[in-house]
Amino acid sequence: MVSAWALYRLSDDEIRLLGAYRAAAEIAAAAGTPGWAGLRAAYRTAFGEPGVNALPEVVRLLDASEARITAAPPAESGAARAAELATWEPRTLALMREQPARWDRLHRAGLPADAAAWRDLATEPRYHTAALRKYPDEVRRDFTRTLQAARRELARGWRRTTGVPRRYLSVDRTRLLRVEPVTGPLTTNPYWDDARNSHVLPEEVEARLGENRSVALLVGNGWMRGLRLPLVSSGDTGAIVYLKHRDVTGVRQFGIAFARDRWRIRLSAETDRVLSSL
Structure with missing residues (x-):
């Protein structure tokens, strides 16, 4: 380990x-x-x-x-x-x-918001490259596949009112990647979206590892800014992927930046290229 x-x-x-x-x-x-x-x-x-x-x-x-x-x-x-x-x-x-x-x-x-999105989209490929290259080959491949799948789910599932779709993504022992929608509460902790309880979601992800090689949770970042009940549009300005791998202690966190207009979002094409090359 x-x-x-x-x-x-x-x-x-x-x-x-x-x-x-x-x-x-x-x-x-x-x-x-x-x-x-x-x-x-x-x-x-x-x-x-x-x-x-x-x-x-x-x-x-x-x-x-x-x-x-x-x-x-x-x-x-x-x-x-x-x-x-x-x-x-x-x-x-x-x-x-x-x-x-x-x-x-x-x-x-x-x-x-628009300027912050441009900055985040521009810097994201550098951060992903620096982070992922720190891992052994097998771990990096599992993390990269999971991040690519999370980005696809985000692009397909984002909605103006509900924001980032919540998904669990797992890579099993045979390296089959599965994507499951989160249909219930993320956790039984009623105060999970309080910034002081930032440890709660990583603990939930770690508990779901089971026999899988890795497991991840895709969520929006609106809860980190105290935006609990979006009324007109989602408070998500980005996405977070919590990643747990059985060969690495702890849970890693990766951000996914996007620019949004009224009805859709745009992800970084350069980050997609970087992930494909790792």
């Missing part, structure tokens, strides 16, 4: 790389949205204020990026954001490594 923490643990450099990529994606996502002013102000406060190692040029570079993104035609907006993300990734990594004290002062405001 291999410790899940030991396998999943990322090196300090891997954590910095992922953090820099997410920060760059956040800059690209925020440009031209109501979230831009807050993000720009946060960078100005952290790096532009006078003092040791002040870097006022950071704000000028931000403004130049935002100008290029907002000048792009709507059909080319995604490509313009992707280009700025690639430009900012080495910059944010350099700021993180060379200006740690100022980087720690950076408190970015939240993004509008």
Whole structure:
């Protein structure tokens, strides 16, 4: 039995790389949205204020990026954001490594829903790749198949009013993958959707392993934000897959990002490609 923490643990450099990529994606996502002013102000406060190692040029570079993104035609907006993300990734990594004290002062405001979805879709493939490569081949194959199936179920089953479909996914001893809808309560614990009880669902998943190689639960993330009773539309802004494998201690958690419009959702094609290649 291999410790899940030991396998999943990322090196300090891997954590910095992922953090820099997410920060760059956040800059690209925020440009031209109501979230831009807050993000720009946060960078100005952290790096532009006078003092040791002040870097006022950071704000000028931000403004130049935002100008290029907002000048792009709507059909080319995604490509313009992707280009700025690639430009900012080495910059944010350099700021993180060379200006740690100022980087720690950076408190970015939240993004509008559409911008947050773009950021999450852009960063998801990197996170999945870094996480899954930590596992032995057999475990990684089972996890990858399960995540691919969960993504298919999410794309097929998402509804505006009910959100993410709840599914159990299992890989048995013969490596047959089964998908079962959750037809009853997820748990007998009446307070499972309280953030203080975040351990409850992983425990339920672990208890269902039985003779299977692995078992997983697909749920929405609305409960994590205290949204218990959606009235007009679901509060889910993403999905969570809790994964338990018999060869790894503990339960792993993977997020699935999506962008939503009124009637449908869009998943990351790049994440699908990454999962197919692992």
